[in-house]
Amino acid sequence: MPLTLIISEGVIPQDSAADTMSRLTAAFLELHGLAGNQAMTPNVIGHIQLVAEGHSYSGLEPARIAIVEWKVPSFAFAERNVQTAYVARATEIIHQASGRTHPKEQIWVNVVHAVDGAWGIAGKAYTNAELADAASHA
8 A cells, every 4th residue: 555755855854754654654554453464564655755846836836745645445544533533643743754844734645545456466456355354364
């Protein structure tokens, strides 16, 4: 399940990027009851996409932004309490990583649900049910 942190250069220090990704991922796993899950933890992956100064926008103007974006199966983020808790936590994680200088109003979180059956892991296409089954037996 890929996490992409899309972030303007200078929002968080480079030396805090790995910790920020780790905290965002840990919050996802914890809120879904998957912390330490042997099947899911190694398949929660991510990357940081740095946007050059002047190449990110908000309100039609150049702006420093941070976007936490997940691509997940439809059973993830299905419950409203998980959605609200994760958005609040992720926003706070980015805000803290910025030294509390980046405004929360310039931090967005979104989730994209993938097509059922299109989860490719190690060359095998998994359905949502197969992923859930693997997670429940790990």
